[in-house]
Amino acid sequence: MTNERAAPPTISEVAAEAGVGRATAARTLGGYGYVSPELRERVLAAAARIGYRANAVARSMSTGVTHTIGVIVADIANPFFGGVVRGISDAARPRGFDALVLSTYEKLSEEVAAADVLMDKRVDGMIIASAALDPASADHILQARARGIPVILVDRVIPGLHLDAVVIDNRTASREAVARLIAAGHRRIGFVWGPPVAERPTRRRDFVDVGAGNLSTDGDRLQGYLDALDDEGIAFDPELVMVGFKNEERAEEEVRRMLALPDPPTALFCTETDAVTGALRAIRGAGLRVGEDVSLIGFDDSSWAAVMEPPLTMIEQPMLALGARAAEALFELIDGEADGVRVHTLETRLIERASVTRPPAS
């Protein structure tokens, strides 16, 4: 097994092989300028003979275009972001663009480092699901833009920063889901995946403020929950909101706590997949049954949700479309067709299954 790395042929070698000048070979292969049919033929034949393929790095060096877009997400292993990234690549591939994907695990420092890497590698644009909570921590994004790199935010918006973005209407989606629960007769509704604060605020306004110090998605979902409560004049109870670190275990703990309350929730609204599974564990652990003892609606539909017993009512996010739209918006920016900052809002869908029923007669 010879490992003699045959250096890929260059345009000069093609030119030599074809017996023409370097420029002529370049013009033929690069598809620009004029070349007579005869020479074009000779060059093409020579290129095919020695297996020429243009060196994209060299091309980028001289054109300043890499045909690569940088994607920064929280975690590529999270099916939601996996879907978004797929949407992006599917939309980018036909245009000859590829995606360089970096995960940040919600750490701003990682995000800044990722943005630096992408700038250094001269990506033609970036699509970012940012962990930045406010303009002050979004310097890396502004810097990229200052260097002329188009940026599209996806999934999350940065409050106070006027940037192009592709998102869903979390507040409305959440409000409608909770309204659905209320319409079924529930008045004690738990909110799972709340603000990441150690101590539970006691006043409603504090929750809202705290929500502002949260990712825009989480904050908006909490707002939608509050909206729905207000719509029906239902009192807000801080005890029914999860607080603390956001993971499955913590969600389970919090739901267990809620279920043990003197006046426990009869329904749960979970704003993330891990919140749903955590809640399910707690419900099961308390010897209760979903759809009988406690109703449930969750975010992020999946094929699993449909085969649960009972099948779960879920809010479906258009992950692929989110990514595809972000890529399209980015290309508009790259092509210079930008007519001001725009925020694209995509539709969610409440998929009604069997986890929402009337509250048990008390």
Added chain:
Amino acid sequence: MTNERAAPPTISEVAAEAGVGRATAARTLGGYGYVSPELRERVLAAAARIGYRANAVARSMSTGVTHTIGVIVADIANPFFGGVVRGISDAARPRGFDALVLSTYEKLSEEVAAADVLMDKRVDGMIIASAALDPASADHILQARARGIPVILVDRVIPGLHLDAVVIDNRTASREAVARLIAAGHRRIGFVWGPPVAERPTRRRDFVDVGAGNLSTDGDRLQGYLDALDDEGIAFDPELVMVGFKNEERAEEEVRRMLALPDPPTALFCTETDAVTGALRAIRGAGLRVGEDVSLIGFDDSSWAAVMEPPLTMIEQPMLALGARAAEALFELIDGEADGVRVHTLETRLIERASVTRPPAS
């Protein structure tokens, strides 16, 4: 908002700013060669002042190294591959490498195109979950290697091709899972996610041959199933093997068919997540209950499987480790520490929960 793309400063500008030669600035910033402390200081200060960052494209052009690894998977939106890719990037990042991820949707033509893109972009190595079934269709991989690009196969091996790979032992994992079912008393065990042939073979040997015309993972899993049957002297029944296109709907159809057989399966072995959910739908549709009427073991554990009613017994694949190991193996190749072709086999784990019980008394 000024859009004047301030061209990023180059090394020449830093040199001018510092009042030194280009080479001296380059030596300082590139961290090679000698520079006196005074000048080094001046250069560093100048670089900081004008915000210099090395152009990775230019650097790649002259060094021939891109610090980018190409990753080709079937579908980045599939949680399994999402996990693998995360494992890869997590292992690559500390070494200053990033991942260019391409999805093929199991289409060989897409895979070939992807490999071309990666070669053109001069990635330093590739990690591929190939859709190639035999050496004849793996020309693109051989070609990459011939050009000196290290390649590591992940998840799947190409029978007959001696290449570095990181996989799990599908045959053994499958055999053990099915053995577990047999140990519980089952003798009629359905195999869901079988060969993609339109017509069901009638002879066992044909299944094996057909398995060879399948992805190595699927073929090995079928083999393991047959092994387990043989171990206990249980007769093979072609009717208990799914055939045809592999998706959730088709799995549901096939399981429904099996369940309607005169002598239906009392247990199901599903080799993929979609096979599990499809099977679940069919079981539910037939008015049967998992863990009571029919036992089930599936591949690819997830947080959902643990909260199903009943919790599902699943085979856990070390997705992250698969990716991480592949990246490590790739770096060994890149660093030239390769001592012959190696196949790394990672351990799976059978997570026993409650979906396996004794068959109902007949």
Added chain:
DNA sequence: CTGCCACCTGATACCGGTACCACACCCACT
């Protein structure tokens, strides 16, 4: 037949780094 122009081709500068090498300078030794 000459002259001009259109047409085609090839030489070459450039992108921003890396890395080799020449050279200037300084010191020590004979």
Added chain:
DNA sequence: AGTGGGTGTGGTACCGGTATCAGGTGGCAG
């Protein structure tokens, strides 16, 4: 004082493309 060697610095070729421009050739009009 002359020479050798070491040291620090800057000049420059090169990577493989793109793109501009100069120049050669042939044809056609005057």
